[in-house]
Amino acid sequence: MSRISVVTGANQGLGFALAEGLARRATSSDVVYLTGRDAGRVAEAAARIDHKTIRTHVLDVRDGNAVTAFADELRERHGGVDVVLSNAAARLTPGAPSSDQVGPFVDTNNLGTTHMLRAFGPVLRPGGALLVVASSFGTVRQLPRHLHERFAAKSLDDVDATMLAWRDAVLDGTAAGQGWPDWINIPSKIGQVAAVRAVAAERREADSATGTLVAAVCPGLVDTDASRPWFADMSGAASPAEAAEPLLDLALGTRRPEFYGELVQFGRVLRWS
Numbered sequence: 001m002s003r004i005s006v007v008t009g010a011n012q013g014l015g016f017a018l019a020e021g022l023a024r025r026a027t028s029s030d031v032v033y034l035t036g037r038d039a040g041r042v043a044e045a046a047a048r049i050d051h052k053t054i055r056t057h058v059l060d061v062r063d064g065n066a067v068t069a070f071a072d073e074l075r076e077r078h079g080g081v082d083v084v085l086s087n088a089a090a091r092l093t094p095g096a097p098s099s100d101q102v103g104p105f106v107d108t109n110n111l112g113t114t115h116m117l118r119a120f121g122p123v124l125r126p127g128g129a130l131l132v133v134a135s136s137f138g139t140v141r142q143l144p145r146h147l148h149e150r151f152a153a154k155s156l157d158d159v160d161a162t163m164l165a166w167r168d169a170v171l172d173g174t175a176a177g178q179g180w181p182d183w184i185n186i187p188s189k190i191g192q193v194a195a196v197r198a199v200a201a202e203r204r205e206a207d208s209a210t211g212t213l214v215a216a217v218c219p220g221l222v223d224t225d226a227s228r229p230w231f232a233d234m235s236g237a238a239s240p241a242e243a244a245e246p247l248l249d250l251a252l253g254t255r256r257p258e259f260y261g262e263l264v265q266f267g268r269v270l271r272w273s
Ligand SMILES: NC(=O)c1ccc[n+]([C@@H]2O[C@H](COP(=O)([O-])OP(=O)(O)OC[C@H]3O[C@@H](n4cnc5c(N)ncnc54)[C@H](OP(=O)(O)O)[C@@H]3O)[C@@H](O)[C@H]2O)c1
Pocket: 008, 009, 010, 011, 012, 013, 014, 015, 036, 037, 038, 041, 059, 060, 061, 062, 087, 088, 089, 090, 091, 108, 112, 133, 134, 135, 136, 218, 219, 220, 221, 222, 223, 224, 225, 226, 227
């Protein structure tokens, strides 16, 4: 059977390397959907890979209806999807006020992630992998203890509500007083992992019977236009191609039950709490 893969935010950075790596590991009947929010950038990226398994689709993950329509389209066309790499992310600008950045950041990185989980969870074929690219900041250990319970989510709606309440606290200037970290990347990454955990809690039993994986992944520091402005010394950063390899190994390799529903980095689970 052909392996059908989808990568979001795949026109540059880590997402591009993930799409390229999937194409490199594909057989001739496989299909890799390289997606991104801008038609020109998506076409240009696909041309750089120039591999017959690559197809393109313009997908803005902020648009929940478009995400659902794409998932439905792939179910109709292929019967489902085997690998979903939810990687799209808005960037942060050092020095810019958090209140200016938090709205678009949550829309893409958090609501975009939950749109992907809601739409693509049901079309994931048995044995497939649905991975959300998060980061090592994505554990409640980054938060004061009294905030942990806000992420003991029962559903994706609960996670969305937590993230929107935090966003509003950033906007009205009360977030720091509530104990939230100043760097908005941290709560946002925790929200992404909490979303994965909520989905995993619902599907764990069925997925364990079929070897299907739902997990969050941390690529480590990757040398991209998004990370470069934040670090004076990038000498320890992996190239996007290097960082993509362990993520692809996880998506395509032998299933390890201990990774299910967890945040995984370099072959080990990062403890949630
Ligand atoms: N770089 C690191 O060191 C690092 C470390 C840990 C985790 N991560 C995570 O790895 C992922 C990729 O990071 P990166 O460094 O490769 O970032 P990047 O270079 O900024 O790439 C982000 C990608 O997401 C796309 N995107 C932005 N908004 C979108 C939207 N609304 N809908 C669809 N696509 C959208 C961008 O498209 P445009 O080109 O159109 O903007 C771009 O293709 C992120 O989730 C990031 O948090 C990165």
